[in-house]
Amino acid sequence: MTAGRNGKGKMTWGRRGVGCLAAALFLLGALPAPAESPAGESDPAETKAPAWTVSESEAVLKARDITMECEIEPGSKKKQFEAALDRSYRTFWNSNGGKGATITVTLPEGEEAGGVWFQWYDHTHAIAVQIRDENGEWKECGHTEGAFLSDFLPLPERTTEFRVANPESSKKSTPLPLAEFHVYSRGELPPEVQVWQPPADKADLMLIAGHPDDELLWFGGVLPTYAGVQKKKVQVGILVPTLPRRRLEELDGLWTCGVRNYPVFGYFRDGYTLSLRDQYEHWDKFSVHKLVTGWVRRFKPDVLITHDFKGEYGHGAHQVCADAAVKALDQAADPKQFRESYAEYGAWKVPKCYIHLYPENVIDFDWRVPLEEFGGRTAFDVASEAFACHISQQDTDYAVEDFGPCDCSLFGLYRSLVGPDVKHTDLFENLGPVEDEPEP
Numbered sequence: 001m002t003a004g005r006n007g008k009g010k011m012t013w014g015r016r017g018v019g020c021l022a023a024a025l026f027l028l029g030a031l032p033a034p035a036e037s038p039a040g041e042s043d044p045a046e047t048k049a050p051a052w053t054v055s056e057s058e059a060v061l062k063a064r065d066i067t068m069e070c071e072i073e074p075g076s077k078k079k080q081f082e083a084a085l086d087r088s089y090r091t092f093w094n095s096n097g098g099k100g101a102t103i104t105v106t107l108p109e110g111e112e113a114g115g116v117w118f119q120w121y122d123h124t125h126a127i128a129v130q131i132r133d134e135n136g137e138w139k140e141c142g143h144t145e146g147a148f149l150s151d152f153l154p155l156p157e158r159t160t161e162f163r164v165a166n167p168e169s170s171k172k173s174t175p176l177p178l179a180e181f182h183v184y185s186r187g188e189l190p191p192e193v194q195v196w197q198p199p200a201d202k203a204d205l206m207l208i209a210g211h212p213d214d215e216l217l218w219f220g221g222v223l224p225t226y227a228g229v230q231k232k233k234v235q236v237g238i239l240v241p242t243l244p245r246r247r248l249e250e251l252d253g254l255w256t257c258g259v260r261n262y263p264v265f266g267y268f269r270d271g272y273t274l275s276l277r278d279q280y281e282h283w284d285k286f287s288v289h290k291l292v293t294g295w296v297r298r299f300k301p302d303v304l305i306t307h308d309f310k311g312e313y314g315h316g317a318h319q320v321c322a323d324a325a326v327k328a329l330d331q332a333a334d335p336k337q338f339r340e341s342y343a344e345y346g347a348w349k350v351p352k353c354y355i356h357l358y359p360e361n362v363i364d365f366d367w368r369v370p371l372e373e374f375g376g377r378t379a380f381d382v383a384s385e386a387f388a389c390h391i392s393q394q395d396t397d398y399a400v401e402d403f404g405p406c407d408c409s410l411f412g413l414y415r416s417l418v419g420p421d422v423k424h425t426d427l428f429e430n431l432g433p434v435e436d437e438p439e440p
């Protein structure tokens, strides 16, 4: 979507609809000890569990968000720390640097911390957690690399007090731009906690979109189906990073769909035009092609999918995505083009490329089939719930629509190196494992 259509900031929590995702399950806590058999038991095969035992599933300890139960002592700007606890991505706590860049957390009586989840505001930030050693001195027990806007750090067992600080390896102690801060108790993490994997070394599917939320509005069930259900390695690339809060909304939406590889963002400024030519006036064409070709070489997708050539409702940025993607089919394979990314990643020939609403070799997906992996919700439901994570966009006219002129279920096979689609039901047709010939 375009800039300037943002909402007025609903102060509601933005992670709806992730309940049934197969989220990364971090079993941080110990299970209760198994019940001992009473003495003098007869044949074990006939032994029934006593009524007071719990099933294995019940015994799994569930982590809880206990942030508001903790005593939290920011190292600086204490009155402003509420901004890191208000569950709004519009607000953030920007600490002082140096010794002011700390947060000390004391758990409530009888509670142990399992981990801490950071959501950074406008840039990623490497962060460490410290616990006290036997002399009472703070000692680092783990740190992030600062690769993601959403970072989770597990804590050692029996942590009842910890401190957040810049890593010891950092050359200087810089301010912490923290949009949201969460403390979790020990146990299996709830689905909303994002534990991102790095961008894919080798993607099955790459989706290139203009702005955060375009990958939902115009691609509907693609991400829930291929990332969430089929567990493909799905790499999303967004050309326009827009505002900080929208990048956090983007992560929420992708996580809801089951995407686990961290997305990549381009660096192009938002701007609404209605033609390819005008958009290339706004953005340097060479820079766009260089970036997109570099992405294709880096992520080596089997299937590349992007916007309508006509930009859905006419958006020039969407048209540029389609233009740059199909140009990259040749450019990524040609060692003479964009030699820097060729030297780093080598050439890549994309086996299949689909374009939204392309009128030839069309797949017409049914996004309304209940999916067991999403607890009976459909890919359409999940895409809609993921779009709802984009809180800043909820008072626009946009919605996920698998009907009408921008039907998000229609994709045409623009180019294939693996033969034509015959079944027209799957982006990965002709890419699956080769089945053995049946015995004669």
Ligand SMILES: [Ca+2]
Pocket (backbone or CB within 6 Å): 082, 083, 084, 085, 086, 087, 088, 089, 090, 091, 092, 178, 179, 180
């Ligand atoms: Ca906030």
